Amino acid sequence: TQLLEQSPQFLSIQEGENLTVYCNSSSVFSSLQWYRQEPGEGPVLLVTVVTGGEVKKLKRLTFQFGDARKDSSLHITAAQPGDTGLYLCAGANQAGTALIFGKGTTLSVSS
Amino acid sequence: ETGVTQSPTHLIKTRGQQVTLRCSSQSGHNTVSWYQQALGQGPQFIFQYYREEENGRGNFPPRFSGLQFPNYSSELNVNALELDDSALYLCASSLVQTVETQYFGPGTRLLVL
Numbered sequence A: 001t002q003l004l005e006q007s008p009q010f011l012s013i014q015e016g017e018n019l020t021v022y023c024n025s026s027s028v029f030s031s032l033q034w035y036r037q038e039p040g041e042g043p044v045l046l047v048t049v050v051t052g053g054e055v056k057k058l059k060r061l062t063f064q065f066g067d068a069r070k071d072s073s074l075h076i077t078a079a080q081p082g083d084t085g086l087y088l089c090a091g092a093n094q095a096g097t098a099l100i101f102g103k104g105t106t107l108s109v110s111s
Numbered sequence B: 001e002t003g004v005t006q007s008p009t010h011l012i013k014t015r016g017q018q019v020t021l022r023c024s025s026q027s028g029h030n031t032v033s034w035y036q037q038a039l040g041q042g043p044q045f046i047f048q049y050y051r052e053e054e055n056g057r058g059n060f061p062p063r064f065s066g067l068q069f070p071n072y073s074s075e076l077n078v079n080a081l082e083l084d085d086s087a088l089y090l091c092a093s094s095l096v097q098t099v100e101t102q103y104f105g106p107g108t109r110l111l112v113l
Helices: none
Strands: A005-007 A010-014 A019-024 A032-037 A044-049 A055-058 A061-065 A071-076 A085-092 A099-101 A105-110 B005-007 B010-013 B019-024 B031-037 B044-050 B053-057 B064-068 B074-078 B087-094 B108-112
Touching: A005 A085, A010 A019, A019 A105, A032 A071, A044 A055, A044 A061, A071 A085, A099 B031, A099 B044, B005 B087, B010 B019, B019 B087, B019 B108, B031 B074, B044 B064, B074 B087
Parallel strands: A010 A105, B010 B108
Antiparallel strands: A005 A019, A019 A071, A032 A044, A032 A085, A055 A061, A061 A071, A085 A099, A085 A105, B005 B019, B019 B074, B031 B044, B031 B087, B044 B053, B064 B074, B087 B108
């Protein structure tokens, strides 16, 4: 069974702080995706990482895919209140028909 | 180009009733997937439809069923509703060969009393 475990589950920080969210699995994934979801809305795709060791940057967000393609991290530099939301990592199942999601990390950034 | 839309946005039902949720896929996408997201959890895959046929199913009982229409829109039907069916139901569209790139609708919030 493919599982994705995210940590921490909750994170409450002050504006300007840095943070890292982790997504781990015992299974190899061909790629991993990171989504951000705000209350009352569906998840919005932030990035897809495909190659082991890959690092992608999206403004203040840095995404890394582990060398063995079993884990990923999301680092936010100088967090802002607008970064508040639920961050989800996801990967395709072995059949390639669905995404498997982690339970998510709820981030709250206060000013 | 329109994004994924879902209706209704909210719904309240009682235990034992039946419900139908609707989804219109993003323009150009031929595949629709449905997910259930309980409060505080990540989405869980229910099933996927491609060319009007079920193309994969998660660990959900048969009372969860679906349809896809020639215009790629889709319905999710749930019979004999249970309290635990209360959740946000998300529809996502994609091309069948790129399931990693799915675009989600805003969801339908279902409350079963």
